[in-house]
Amino acid sequence: MSLLNQIDKSRAPRHVAIIMDGNGRWAKSQGRERTFGHYQGVESVRLALRAAKSSGVEFLTLYAFSTENWNRPKEEVDALMNLLVQSIIGELPELDENEVRMHAIGDLDKLPSECHSELKRAIAHTSTNNKLNLILALNYSARWEITHAVKQIVAEGIQPQDITDELFAKKLSTAGFPDPELLIRTSGEERISNFLLWQIAYAELYFVETLWPDFKEEDFYAAIVDFQSRERRFGKTSEQITGDALSPFTPNEP
Numbered sequence: 001m002s003l004l005n006q007i008d009k010s011r012a013p014r015h016v017a018i019i020m021d022g023n024g025r026w027a028k029s030q031g032r033e034r035t036f037g038h039y040q041g042v043e044s045v046r047l048a049l050r051a052a053k054s055s056g057v058e059f060l061t062l063y064a065f066s067t068e069n070w071n072r073p074k075e076e077v078d079a080l081m082n083l084l085v086q087s088i089i090g091e092l093p094e095l096d097e098n099e100v101r102m103h104a105i106g107d108l109d110k111l112p113s114e115c116h117s118e119l120k121r122a123i124a125h126t127s128t129n130n131k132l133n134l135i136l137a138l139n140y141s142a143r144w145e146i147t148h149a150v151k152q153i154v155a156e157g158i159q160p161q162d163i164t165d166e167l168f169a170k171k172l173s174t175a176g177f178p179d180p181e182l183l184i185r186t187s188g189e190e191r192i193s194n195f196l197l198w199q200i201a202y203a204e205l206y207f208v209e210t211l212w213p214d215f216k217e218e219d220f221y222a223a224i225v226d227f228q229s230r231e232r233r234f235g236k237t238s239e240q241i242t243g244d245a246l247s248p249f250t251p252n253e254p
């Protein structure tokens, strides 16, 4: 029986973020080039989208390319950028069919021009879809995002007394999205790798050994079931939380 039946959709995390890791190791285990793992990883993205929609998740953020990933061999970077363009073009009909709205966060201007233009086209094309928000983190790093926000605040001449958590969150590329309540990382690595440092302040972290190309719908449901078994206290005592079925507050509620 599917783990989907164990999910209480009325308490599903609104926003799930995933560090999709392990494509290279998966390919190596098959005796193939690393890029084969990235191609295979696209199928896992498709399945994660479906599983997110079935679970009642509203926002799914996927870490697809970090600012540090430019340091990989040129052939791999080129293959990833090509794959991105091909996937955006190829997946658009299915995204539409599932009423998925696409967004992107990161230093997008520095992506190759074809990537940037296809991305913008897909974002505009899906802008009226409203079942699930897919946020692609591309040329993204949290430190870039935070320094970018600081520069904006300074440039706008905002005074120190007016700088609050809420104002700062509005200057980040995730402005308008709720904070992720669940962060999943595949491949057994237990680190954040410069992802959403501000936004995951109170996220539940879920690390799983499965390599990204092996991550299927049931793996996504397993993460949600695990999330729903946790007690989120937000600094309060367990006694204060008991009996309160819903989170006492959702940080950065738009």
Ligand code: IPE
Pocket: 020, 021, 022, 023, 024, 025, 026, 064, 065, 069, 080, 187, 212
């Ligand atoms: C994640 O898989 C995909 C990207 C970072 C683009 P990796 O390519 O990092 O795979 P491993 O971690 O080397 O196995």
Ligand code: IPE
Pocket: 019, 020, 021, 022, 063, 064, 065, 066, 069, 189, 191, 193
């Ligand atoms: C994180 O994975 C970035 C993405 C999934 C896009 P990496 O494979 O680049 O992270 P590290 O280098 O192992 O920390």
Ligand code: MG
Pocket: 021, 022, 023
């Ligand atoms: Mg990796």
